[in-house]
Amino acid sequence: MEKRMISKKQITQFQLIFLLIHAQVGVGVISMPFDVFLIADGDSWISVFLTGIILQGMVFLIWALMARFPSTNLYGIIQALFGKILGKAIIILYCIYFISIGSLVLAKFGYIIKVWMLPLTPTWLTLLLMTFTAYYIVKDNLQLMVRFFVLSSVVIVVFIGLSAYALKDANITYILPVGEKGLVPILKGIKPSIYSFQGFELLLLVYPFVQGEKNGVLKAATIANVFVTLFYSFLVLTSLLFFSPKELKLVPEPVFYLIKSFSFKMVERPDLLFTSMWIVLVATTFVNLVYGISLGFSHVMNVKEIKYFSLIAASTCFLVAINFQGKYEIASFSKVNNYFVYPFGFGLPFLLLVISILFKKKGQVENA
Numbered sequence: 001m002e003k004r005m006i007s008k009k010q011i012t013q014f015q016l017i018f019l020l021i022h023a024q025v026g027v028g029v030i031s032m033p034f035d036v037f038l039i040a041d042g043d044s045w046i047s048v049f050l051t052g053i054i055l056q057g058m059v060f061l062i063w064a065l066m067a068r069f070p071s072t073n074l075y076g077i078i079q080a081l082f083g084k085i086l087g088k089a090i091i092i093l094y095c096i097y098f099i100s101i102g103s104l105v106l107a108k109f110g111y112i113i114k115v116w117m118l119p120l121t122p123t124w125l126t127l128l129l130m131t132f133t134a135y136y137i138v139k140d141n142l143q144l145m146v147r148f149f150v151l152s153s154v155v156i157v158v159f160i161g162l163s164a165y166a167l168k169d170a171n172i173t174y175i176l177p178v179g180e181k182g183l184v185p186i187l188k189g190i191k192p193s194i195y196s197f198q199g200f201e202l203l204l205l206v207y208p209f210v211q212g213e214k215n216g217v218l219k220a221a222t223i224a225n226v227f228v229t230l231f232y233s234f235l236v237l238t239s240l241l242f243f244s245p246k247e248l249k250l251v252p253e254p255v256f257y258l259i260k261s262f263s264f265k266m267v268e269r270p271d272l273l274f275t276s277m278w279i280v281l282v283a284t285t286f287v288n289l290v291y292g293i294s295l296g297f298s299h300v301m302n303v304k305e306i307k308y309f310s311l312i313a314a315s316t317c318f319l320v321a322i323n324f325q326g327k328y329e330i331a332s333f334s335k336v337n338n339y340f341v342y343p344f345g346f347g348l349p350f351l352l353l354v355i356s357i358l359f360k361k362k363g364q365v366e367n368a
Helices: 002-009 013-024 032-068 074-082 084-116 123-138 142-171 184-187 191-194 202-211 213-243 254-260 269-301 307-321 328-336 341-358
Strands: none
Touching: 002 213, 013 213, 013 269, 032 184, 032 191, 032 202, 032 213, 032 254, 032 341, 074 084, 074 123, 074 202, 074 269, 084 123, 084 191, 084 269, 084 307, 084 328, 084 341, 123 269, 123 307, 142 213, 142 254, 142 269, 184 307, 202 213, 202 269, 202 341, 213 254, 213 269, 213 307, 254 269
C-alpha cells in the first residue's frame, strides 16, 4: 500500500516540464505586455528576456539546494534547518504566500470573466466553479494532476498560433530604434515581468517526486524556463508590433484586444474562444498553488494525505478573492502581494542554501 501511495506521487521529468510551464503561464499572460510596456516602452521584450535569464539563475540555485536534500521538499528542508517549531511557523508563512497568490489569481480571473465574457453572471459563482475544479484535480494525487497539465498544453500551442497570426499586420517601426530609452527602463521593466513568472518556486516542492537522475531535473526545469521565457517574450513582442505605442497605453489586456481584432469566416467571436482557452491556463496555475498550500498544511499537521487540506486551501483562496472584485481593489491587492515575491521566491531559497552550506547540513538519500 505504501509503495502504491509513493508511486502516485511520482512524476517523470517530461511531466515536470509541463508542470513548471503551467505554474508560470496563467492569469498574467493577457496583461503582461501592458504592464511591462508602461515602464520599458518598446524595449519591453528585452526586459522579459532578461527576466528569464535571471530566473534561470534561480533554477540553478534551487537545484543546488535540492541536490543537498534529495529526499525531501522545501517544507522538509525548512524543518531540518530551523527545527520543528520555527520550521512550522515558516511553513505557515509560506502557505500564506501561496494563498495570497492563489487569491489574486482568482480575483483577476473573476474580474476578466466579468468584463469580457459573462457580465451578468455573479462573480462568486465563477470563482466557486474554479475553486471546485482546483479541489477536484488536486485531491487525488500529483500524477493525475500533471497528466491534466500535459493535455492542457494544447491551449498554449493555440495561443502561440493565434498570436503569430497577428504578425501579418506587424509594424517593425513600433520597436525601433532598439534601446532608444536606454538601459535603465529595460532593467526597471524586469520588476513587473517577474510577477508574471511567479510559479517557478513549485520546483522546490515537487523535486523529490521526480523520477530519474537528478541532473535530468535541472535539464527539465531549464527547458521549462526557456520555453516560458520565449513564450512571454514572443507575446510581448507581438503586442508591441501590432499596437502603436499610443494604442498600447490604452489597452490593459492587449492579448485579448489583439485576438478580438481578428475576423474569421467560421468563428464570429474569436476572442470568446480565446477567453475560454485562457480559463484553462488560469485553472492549471491555480491548481498548482492549491497543491503547494495543501502540501504545506500536511507538513504542519504531519499528515501524508492532502485530500482534505486541498479543500481547505481552495476554499481559503475563494473566501479571500471574493472580497476583491473591483479593478482598483485588485490592483491594490496585487501591489501588496508583490512585496512577498522577493523574500519568499528568491530570499528564502538562497538563505536555505547558504545555511545548509555553512553548517554542512545535508539530507540522506532514501532507498526506494
